[in-house]
Amino acid sequence: MLIDPKSPVPIYQQIASQVRLRIASGVYRPNESLPSLRSLAAEIKVNPNTVQKAYDELTREGLVESRRGSGLFVVDRAAAGATTGDEKRCQRELSEIIANALRAGVLPERIRTLFREALDGEVAASTRRAT
Amino acid sequence: MLIDPKSPVPIYQQIASQVRLRIASGVYRPNESLPSLRSLAAEIKVNPNTVQKAYDELTREGLVESRRGSGLFVVDRAAAGATTGDEKRCQRELSEIIANALRAGVLPERIRTLFREALDGEVAASTRRAT
């Protein structure tokens, strides 16, 4: 794993990104365990807390799940519903819309707000539909 | 602020809950700054990292946002009405993509990450394109 301690990008985000990539590309497969906190921390020479923070983020995203006493496992997305294909398409579409908005002069900060509102709205709507 | 260190509920969650309440009830108003990490930590006698973790969660939820060098502020969800046509279109498109992704089973937290990465990438690209 390639980490640059001098980059302004926080180390825990660098770790999270790389793990995301490895999951997406199939290097880490569903129901397989991730490297342990301590082993990964030792490998890239950072504090275990830093790795923990990265794993936290991935857990919140639903990409991995912890099984008590045995480690962190890649969730089986086929069984769960969403596929990486859906995610790739989603991001491709987001990138396109964002690029258009930036070209039209909308500020990044503004786009973030629009997104936050849209997400909140859609989550609320989908929750209503589900109940 | 009232914290119960004996409770099974993690302290950082107790903090987050109380701040959420205060925002919802208008004790902390939009564009107002929250108590600083260190001051709140001192007040309730916990480690600043614990407060940090609570504030992290609120940031991820979009309730507050940090402004570099000046503090954490309650997000102003009112000052958000899309004004320009470009912005309206952008938001309409975002909503559609988000709705699709949710229907496909992608988790909201995951969509947030995909968006964040897409925006970062496009901002960087547009800077590189700049003439």
Add this chain to the structure above:
Amino acid sequence: MLIDPKSPVPIYQQIASQVRLRIASGVYRPNESLPSLRSLAAEIKVNPNTVQKAYDELTREGLVESRRGSGLFVVDRAAAGATTGDEKRCQRELSEIIANALRAGVLPERIRTLFREALDGEVAASTRRAT
């Protein structure tokens, strides 16, 4: 000028990068003055000190120079010697070597060290030649 206050990349570096691009692409021409600290700060809504820090960096790189009381000016590189063509070639070559080294498994930190040594050595050698 497009600035993203939420990016992990420091604002002053975003500013410096964009100004570098504009100089390289001829938007800001030799012996022309840059936007004043205060006016640029007002435009992108940051503190003048932040712009100052960016201008500092450009000054140390020899891209601009301050003329007391009247502003910052793009240095005339034709008169000075170096051309942007030389610089572009230099960076293209650096990128290639770096990419090779990374592929070979050399860590970024290590490459930085190798670079530092090489630069010091060559500066010393060129100084000796000059005297």
Add this chain to the structure above:
Amino acid sequence: MLIDPKSPVPIYQQIASQVRLRIASGVYRPNESLPSLRSLAAEIKVNPNTVQKAYDELTREGLVESRRGSGLFVVDRAAAGATTGDEKRCQRELSEIIANALRAGVLPERIRTLFREALDGEVAASTRRAT
């Protein structure tokens, strides 16, 4: 450390000079940490930001480097002997490019910036490529 606040030489330059001397004379040894920002600021009774500015300059010169969360360290220029063949080749190539650039009149500080940007770009690209 002796500082003269009345001198026309900026305080931060006085600090930088004295630290440079102490490194050169071996008072501060490789892999040793410098006095912390705050402690040095307290000792000579200036604002921590002023010390920071001095340390900034030394960092850019490659004399010291920061290790996140633990302090500023004198760079160990001895522990730098290239070991692997890949590293040797890398450094030989770097030296050649640098020598060319210097002959073309590119300033050392400028080369440093070009290198920094090239490395950042390649690290990011390789993360994106990661399998």
Add this chain to the structure above:
DNA sequence: GTGGTCTAGACCACA
């Protein structure tokens, strides 16, 4: 605890 970044607002020398 550490360094790094940012803000707010001050004062200076110069033109």
Add this chain to the structure above:
DNA sequence: GTGGTCTAGACCACG
């Protein structure tokens, strides 16, 4: 008006 320096104090990520 310009840039350059400095102070006071904040938040941040990391160990």
